[in-house]
Amino acid sequence: MTDRRPHQHHPQRALVTGGGGFLGFAVCERLRCRGDAVVSFSRHRYPELDRIGVDQITGDIRDPDAVAEACREKDVVFHVAARPGVWGPYAAYAAVNVDGTQHVLAGCRRHRVSRLIYTSSPSVVFDGTDMAGVDESVPYPARYENAYPETKARAEKLVIAAGRENAPMTVSLRPHLIWGPRDNHLVPRIIERAARLRRIGNGGNRVDTIYIDNAADAHILAADRLAASARLSGSVYFISQDEPVPVWDMVDRILAAAGKPPVKGTVSFPAAWTAGAVLETVYRLLRLKGEPPMTRFVARELATTHWFDISAAKRDLGYAPKVTIDEGLGRLAEWLQAGGGQ
Numbered sequence: 001m002t003d004r005r006p007h008q009h010h011p012q013r014a015l016v017t018g019g020g021g022f023l024g025f026a027v028c029e030r031l032r033c034r035g036d037a038v039v040s041f042s043r044h045r046y047p048e049l050d051r052i053g054v055d056q057i058t059g060d061i062r063d064p065d066a067v068a069e070a071c072r073e074k075d076v077v078f079h080v081a082a083r084p085g086v087w088g089p090y091a092a093y094a095a096v097n098v099d100g101t102q103h104v105l106a107g108c109r110r111h112r113v114s115r116l117i118y119t120s121s122p123s124v125v126f127d128g129t130d131m132a133g134v135d136e137s138v139p140y141p142a143r144y145e146n147a148y149p150e151t152k153a154r155a156e157k158l159v160i161a162a163g164r165e166n167a168p169m170t171v172s173l174r175p176h177l178i179w180g181p182r183d184n185h186l187v188p189r190i191i192e193r194a195a196r197l198r199r200i201g202n203g204g205n206r207v208d209t210i211y212i213d214n215a216a217d218a219h220i221l222a223a224d225r226l227a228a229s230a231r232l233s234g235s236v237y238f239i240s241q242d243e244p245v246p247v248w249d250m251v252d253r254i255l256a257a258a259g260k261p262p263v264k265g266t267v268s269f270p271a272a273w274t275a276g277a278v279l280e281t282v283y284r285l286l287r288l289k290g291e292p293p294m295t296r297f298v299a300r301e302l303a304t305t306h307w308f309d310i311s312a313a314k315r316d317l318g319y320a321p322k323v324t325i326d327e328g329l330g331r332l333a334e335w336l337q338a339g340g341g342q
Contacts, residue, residue, distance in 0.1 A: 011035045014223075015074045015113075017061060017104060018081030019054060020046035022184050023119065023175075026216035027078050028054045034220075041070040042081070061100035064107075071107030076115040076223050077168075079104045079159075082152065084185060086298050087283070087291040090147040097151035101158055108168040117222050118159040118172045122208070122238060122308060123149035123301075130205070130305040136236050136312055146297040156236065163234030171222040171317075172236040176308065179254065180212035180328055181335035190251055191258045196293070198265040199248045200272045201303035207247045208240035208307040211328035214321040215239065221317045237313040241321050244307035253325075257333035272299040 014031050018024040019040025025048065031038045032052050039055045040046070049056055059066035061081050071077060083096035101118070108116050125131075126149060127141035140157075144150035156172050163170030179186050190197070218239040226232050252262040267275075276299045279292035313319040323331075 009034050011037060012075040013037045013039075013073060014076050014078065015039050015041060015070055016054075016078045016080060017041045017067075017070075017100075019056070020044060020049060021080065022182055022212065023178055023215055023219075024078075024080040025049065025182065026212050027080060027219050028052065030216050030220050039070065039074070041067070061103065062095050064103040067100070067103040068107035068110050071104070071111045071113050073111065074113050076117065076227075077104060077108055077113055078117045078119070078219055078223070080119045080219075082119065083148070085148060085291065086146055086295050087280075088147060090151070093147040093151040094154075097148070098154045098158070101155035105158060105162050105168075113168050115223055115226050116159065116162070116168045116170045117219050117226070118156065118170060119219070120156045120159075120172045120174045120236065121149065121152050122174045122176045122306065124153035124156055124174070126301070126306060128300045128304070132206075132305050132307060133309050135309040136238060145300070146295070149297075160234050160236065166230060166233055169226055169230055169233035171226050171232060173218055173222060173313075174236065174238045174308075175210045175215045175218070176238070176240050176306070177207065177209040178212055178215050179209060180332055181340055182212070183332075187254055187258075187332070187336075190254050191260065194255055194258075194260045194263075197251070197263045198267045199263055200267050200299060201269045203246060203248045203266070205247055205303060205305040206244040206307055207250070207305065208238075208244050209250060209325070210240045211321065211323045211325070213323050213328075214241065217322065218313065218317065218319050221319055225317050232316055235312075235316065237317060237319075238308035238310050239313050239319060240308060240310055241325055242310055243321075243325060244305075245325065247302060250325075253329055254332070257329050258336050269299060269303040272303065275299075 016028050019028045020042040028038050041057045057070050125138050159170045276294040276296040283292045
């Protein structure tokens with residue numbers, strides 16, 4: 001006779017690096033909702049984490065001793081913290097994304113943390129060309145046009161190598177274009193630049209995205225499945241809405257959620273790429289602050305197809321997006337209309 005009683009979760013002690021960030025907070029929230037004891041490791045304190053009962057350690061991911069201490073007496077670590085973006089000195093990205101990941105791995109080893117869930121990115125395999133329905137077997141490119149994907153790839157390789165030795169057991173997740181309420185990166189950038197945006201290319205290129213709740217759920221699933229099956233250690237998984245959409249249609253729908261008109265005007269990919277190359281040179285030579293309005297990497301991202309086969313995540317992690325794009329956009333619109341992001 002089959003036991004149909006719901007699985008009983010045994011509370012665990014979890015560390016979330018970058019727990020005050022967009023994805024980190026969502027992971028903390030889900031862990032707390034099911035009764036886990038959660039500690040966030042971030043550079044700042046966040047009142048919203050206090051409100052949901054998350055303990056906070058203020059520290060720098062570049063500090064190996066601080067990271068190691070945060071790993072003490074933990075059952076699982078979710079390494080979400082990273083330096084994002086499309087512009088900046090390579091050393092600054094490497095110090096956070098590569099060295100920081102090494103510090104997390106060392107802390108896990110020192111304190112015998114059994115599991116590490118690492119937040120990677122599909123950009124680690126982006127070679128500048130169309131990627132339609134590729135799976136995890138796609139290789140890393142020979143070169144990168146941006147420090148972010150290059151350093152994330154280096155970090156991912158470290159995590160995979162550790163996982164293959166079960167030191168600690170690891171799973172790396174590659175969520176693409178996370179969006180939703182509380183977004184402090186993608187959605188604000190689109191809204192802020194609404195009046196200046198122009199479609200790059202023919203506009204028909206499809207991309208994957210992932211709603212914040214679905215991304216957080218995938219992290220929890222990965223931790224639980226890894227606890228049940230050590231054979232998953234060292235694995236990498238693409239995760240998404242499993243619904244690739246034309247990139248500029250998605251941009252327009254996010255703008256609509258903010259009450260703004262759709263993007264008007266088109267720029268060819270060669271023109272955008274050339275503008276990016278020129279602007280990068282100007283910003284670098286003149287040491288201008290901020291980020292160029294266009295870069296070569298962004299031009300390629302916005303003009304190419306990149307969506308991924310998530311069959312492995314479905315099979316091994318039991319992942320399936322619970323919140324649809326339409327439902328997520330409705331929630332985003334409510335949040336924005338209520339003053340979210342201001």
